[in-house]
Amino acid sequence: MIVNTEWLLDYLTPRVPLTELLAALPRVGLDVEATHHLSGTLAAVRVGFVRAKRPLEGTEGRYVCDMEVARGDLRQIVCASAHPVEVGWGVPVALPGTELPTGTVIHEETMHGVLSQGMICLDGEMGMVAKGTGLQVFHDEALLGRSLTEAIAIDEALVHVKVYPNRPDCLGLIGIAREAAAMLGLQLVLPTAPLPPDSSAAAVPVEILAPSLCTRYTCQVLQGVRVAPSPAWLASRLMAVGSRPINNVVDITNFTMHEWGQPLHAFDLHRVREKIVVRRFAAGESLRLLDGRTVEGVGDDAPLAIADAHAPMALAGIMGGETSGIAESTTDVLLEAAHFEPTGIRMSSRRLGVSSDSCYRFERGMDPNETLNGARYRAAALLFSVAGAKSAGPVADAYPTPAKPKVFAMPAERVSRCLGITVQPEQVASCLTKLGYRCSEDLQRVEVPSRRVDVDDAVVLIEDVARVLGYDAITPSPSSETPTAGGSTALDQARSIGRRLLVGGGFLELRGVPLEALEGEALYSQITGASVTLANPLNADLARVRRSLVPFLVKTAVYNASRRSMNFRYFEIDKIFSRPAAEPEEHWAVGILLGGALNDADWSTRSETDFFDLKGVVESLLEALRAPRASFIPVTIEGYAPGTAARITVGNGETVGVLGQIAPETLAAGRIQQPVFAGELFLGRLTEGSRATPAFAALPRYPAVFRDLSFVVDRAVAYAAMEDAIRRAAGPQLESVDCMDVFAGKGIAPDRRSVAVSMVFRAPDRTLASEDVNTAVDGIAAQLAREFGAEVRGR
Amino acid sequence: MQSIPELLERALAHVLASDSLAALEQARVQYLGKSGELTARMKMLASLAPEIKKQFGQAVNTAKGRIEEAIEQRKAALQAGARPSGPSLDITLPGRRRLAGRVHPMTATAEAMKQILIGLGFSYDDYPDIETEYYNFDSLNTPAWHPARDLHDTFYTDGEHVMRTHTTAYQARVMQASGGQVPIRAITTGRCYRKDDIDASHFPIFQQLDAFAVGHNITMSDLRWTLTELAKGLFGPDTKLRFRPSYFPFTTPSAEVDVSCVVCRQKGCALCSRTGWLEVLGSGMMRPEVLRAGGLDPERHQGFAFGIGVDRVTMLRHQINDIRHLYQNEEAFLRQF
Structure with a gap:
């Protein structure tokens, strides 16, 4: 909603400086999105003089003016506005490129074949409340080419405020003024609305057939209206707040809505047959709306109509019908001021996809009492003073169940207990009274004004007291x-452990996008279940919730490769998603990607990363998380190069991750020629060890014995199987076994390879004798010979 | 046969223990002499299979080098006239290294806030990204058809769920799990999803950090204290706070919270649009409806809640001008933090 401060000040006394008024708006709770001080934004508008004018061919009432906008600088400007200009007048001119406070940007344009090089600005077009006739006119030639802000003093601002959904009472200037008055200690001044003279015109009878949707319906006949353009003061105000003037009657209803917040509707009385019936659209009925769309009645919860004795005339509270509204020929008006239930309006608006300023207000909730009355009085009075109405009929008022005032108790202790500061009963009473509440002496009965539809609980009263006191009072x-001891979870610990280890290893943490395109569902993915997809995605690239962290890592590698960063060490810790059954499942994972040179700075021994570099990182991570010993089982996973992918299992065979080499063809498409490796660990399954408090194990007191052995075995024999056999054969004194070399080639049969291991033996209770270890080593050699046909070398 | 490392260890100890030049010579002969222990292994090399020859040979050579070096050093020490010469080393050549790893600035920001709040007695946990409408909206006093639902443009999944539009969705879950035990002080952080078009300050995915405290005596003054501590911890001890009335369906009174500009210290700059203040979070006292949804009694219990945009705070802390940098992950960006 746009607020012109000069207009707002009409409702406040005494007058306060602009800065004070602007400072009060956030205290009210309005979200001030932008404030345009007209004195600043209008500096670009200058005074130009009309040197000649001639009618614009093919139009009525439009002129082409030769405007002198600076000494000797003549521009041709089409004057398209309703206001007349005369030769010799100095007027505000906006040249192409100027942005007016209302948001309009001036361009050169051709109208009816004539180039127009700017715009002559009415007050309202510049966001100003009209001064005089609505067009600033100067006769002092010394002002030629000067800025408008030098020619006149402008002390107005246009404020763009967002009124939160809970405060529809602030969707009118009087509502905002009422709040500002409470904050600033000012008096609210309501517009005087002299009662129109009585008329003999009969009231139009009103029937409400859907009382659950329409709380109150009032209407009044006003006769003798002359439909014409609005006077300058009225038109300029509407223009200033971004509403286009149409004709005096429609403008009066719009003006009144902006002033009071209450939407009104004007029917041409001669289109209303017999009576007003507020009812739902009947099946088969239809109505063409003002915007050209058609509403049809279907089913039980058809939208609400304002009908006459025969047919719907308007979509209640949302939009008028095409034929029942005000026309140039209209002389008698039926002025509607009604109250509709928010939910009904909202559902109709949603279902039909129709909205309007009126709908916006009704669906948030309007005041069925004083505001409705005030607005109708005001509009009727304006129809007399502005639109020439001669007489008014009695008000028809259908209000089957008048709204009962809400009442709450709000003792000062309650306020103090919530805010945590001491608030005295007098302060509570004073704050609430300023906002229009009626308080009993003991504050046991606080009556809520009916415009405050948001007050559905006593806590709102506490907020109101706090607002008037000022939030700064809450120290x-x-x-x-x-007190409570703060803390975190095992999963959180596991994430920290993983992050620390990887960052320490030179990895960069990424922040991925958890939504991805639908194709490539199986890519890198190892979780079971269908994908979770969005029913209403923003676009096709963000349609599925991701089921692996690897695609984004790969995408990032491709992105950075295009910027010549070719050493990839990336990780991300986030969730992956699937839907194995009805309920979606979320798993925490750490994704790792590695490729390029092993070191970033290396002038001597450049080496490239390979599979075992990544596997080493994964093993370190498992070790840091104190995971049980892991097994790596060959698998085939889409996206990983054949023969490189492994499933990682621990303990009872539970899968805790995958790793492999990214298929080279995927990377080639992203112009990466070097091998890249990636993997994913499911952190959620690895949290147990991260919280453990390890128990001390006595340090070894006796020396270890070291033995190196080399076996020649068939190439098909996996190292893991050999190590497993060594462990089984060695007995309890084997402390560790590590692979120290693998060799194939000269001196070894082509289908065999040599695998050298180094072993450490130790006993907890004595120094091992050479013979003890020799026996163990013999056993190992025999076991490997038996299982794999291994021959032992180097003993 | 004793392994090479063991032999090396023994030899080095022997050298170090030699207290005369004669003893030292004796040690040299024992290991490196014609029939010395290491020399014996070297002789063995010729008979080894090529595949271990290389590795074994290397180990023997390294050991030999180290023993010789140790003998030289010991000799110098024994002669009591240390010669300062050593192998020539150009120490100005760059080290062989990896560039340091980095934590993403959003993680760093969220962790910083988390640690401050844990220190203030809050417990951290994670909650689902894919939420029910009940927890995301209804439990937070935002029933269907409520105009406040318009404030969040929601992604719906193919099932009965929504992508959470705020981490605030965790509130009823936490209270229900507590079984009515108060005080509760809980925090969470995570991804949130809103159907926003992408521009310099909007991204359809963002991160929030939410906190709430509920008990018998938890007040708005308390909220202000907690937020002051958080802001000082995050932005520095001089940071000031400003509360403005606002609206959230799940809090009343509600307050939008501004902090004094982290760049200009309220002198006026482009970041704060010359106002001296930056909007950072929404907060308020929990609505009775929300407490009831969590199984608590609004007559006896009250509490505060607040939610912070981690993306926004990260951008403010580091003066990042475009939210898309946070998700682009360009190395030149990540290495700055």
């Missing part, structure tokens, strides 16, 4: 509540 102080 910070720590709780008197029982």
